[in-house]
Amino acid sequence: MQTTVLKLQTTDRARGIAATLEEEIVLGWLMPRERLVEEELAERLGVKRHVVREALAELERVGLVERVPNRGAFVRLLDPTEVRQIYSVREALETLAAEQIPMPAPDRLLSRLKEIQDAHSAAVASGDARAAFRANMIFHEALFAACGNPHLVELIQAMAQKVHGARSITAASAEHLALARDEHLGMIEAIRAGDRARLVALCRKHLGPSRDAYIAAAEARFARSKTIAR
Amino acid sequence: MQTTVLKLQTTDRARGIAATLEEEIVLGWLMPRERLVEEELAERLGVKRHVVREALAELERVGLVERVPNRGAFVRLLDPTEVRQIYSVREALETLAAEQIPMPAPDRLLSRLKEIQDAHSAAVASGDARAAFRANMIFHEALFAACGNPHLVELIQAMAQKVHGARSITAASAEHLALARDEHLGMIEAIRAGDRARLVALCRKHLGPSRDAYIAAAEARFARSKTIAR
DNA sequence: GTCGCCATGATTGTCAACAATTCTGTTGAA
DNA sequence: TTCAACAGAATTGTTGACAATCATGGCGAC
Structure with missing residues (x-):
């Protein structure tokens, strides 16, 4: 048996990061209105910034996160x-x-x-x-x-x-x-x-x-x- | 009256590009199985490659386009x-x-x-x-x-x-x-x-x-x- | 002639530096 | 005290260069 070091690409890694963030939101570890700083997340999750960027874009499309240009991303608060x-x-x-x-x-x-x-x-x-x-x-x-x-x-x-x-x-x-x-x-x-x-x-x-x-x-x-x- | 030159950012421009491509697909200008080359589209539509990239990612999410790593994007053929x-x-x-x-x-x-x-x-x-x-x-x-x-x-x-x-x-x-x-x-x-x-x-x-x-x-x-x- | 292999070119994927913008705290004047 | 202007820091947005990967076509061995 051989442990294959599979090399995922940005899109896939971004999916994983998005899923992780989603979990953290569901579990209340990330709260509504909380700011999501790209570099911070990148370091914490061990990926480059552009991966986090893509993940945040996906979460925005899904509706879990809100992004304002030049201001960043927040956990969205639903009314x-x-x-x-x-x-x-x-x-x-x-x-x-x-x-x-x-x-x-x-x-x-x-x-x-x-x-x-x-x-x-x-x-x-x-x-x-x-x-x-x-x-x-x-x-x-x-x-x-x-x-x-x-x-x-x-x-x-x-x-x-x-x-x-x-x-x-x-x-x-x-x-x-x-x-x-x-x-x-x-x-x-x-x-x-x-x-x-x-x-x-x-x-x-x-x-x-x-x-x-x-x-x-x-x-x-x-x-x-x-x-x-x- | 003043023509304001509003400066859109990547995400917004990507939305526009995605919409344009969507139209071209609907109108049969882009056919199923047709290859969508990033640089080509970037030049034709007057944007940088990373904008096209994001647009393609969005179209993939929506299901209009299929992407295989390192091979590129195609107009998806529905069975x-x-x-x-x-x-x-x-x-x-x-x-x-x-x-x-x-x-x-x-x-x-x-x-x-x-x-x-x-x-x-x-x-x-x-x-x-x-x-x-x-x-x-x-x-x-x-x-x-x-x-x-x-x-x-x-x-x-x-x-x-x-x-x-x-x-x-x-x-x-x-x-x-x-x-x-x-x-x-x-x-x-x-x-x-x-x-x-x-x-x-x-x-x-x-x-x-x-x-x-x-x-x-x-x-x-x-x-x-x-x-x-x- | 056909198969496999390697060199080459075309295309996508990754990255880090740089630019632009917004936020924060401070200073000085009314 | 309050407000405005401003400098500096923090953060996001953009770009081009470079690396990795895959398709193509030529070449030689069988």
């Missing part, structure tokens, strides 16, 4: 209206996908989901928020990919990405993680039982907590920032 | 399956949006659509495919923006963009352009009459021609390329 709109689209998309998942589901899908969920449950049990986040993403991708339309899956993921900046509240909370775990188990069970209505309902319900937690927090913050002016 | 999947999602999204357009519609919306359609009709009459394409995009944006959810509109546009590479057949055909014009007029009329069902049906029907034309052409091409091998 409650926007969050509501995004979640409304997510609901429609995920319902659409869930309705196209073949029922009865192939064993292959069920065992795959169970396997992923084991990893997720383990991460939740050990309180490893990062691992939980990763497993969570993989679970949803595998679930919706079963609808058979990769382009629909892509949209679902894109919309999920958009609100990652709004998820630092729930992504680190043991309570919310446990709830997510239980709902995942419920989805698997619904698929196994061939109960489509229940699956769709669970998907919809699954979106609620993080949305509501963020909106509550954001509205409190907005109210505050109004009284303090700016 | 019929993919096109079908994308159009299926488009149908769902546009239906969803059309169902949320307020009825009766505000006069403001109607007059706006009429105004845009006048420009479109004029372009169709004069056979100006580029102007028709632009007016067409503006029409659809204005139409779906009326649903009130900008994020849904964004998705609709993203999916439309994806198949731009498949539209060179219809985008330049006088016949198809005339049909599109009539359908637009039908939509305006449906909105005016408050006939939501008709609007939704028209939107769905509106997607058909370019999809079917491309699939027919592509299947012929695939069949050919199979016999000729490669």
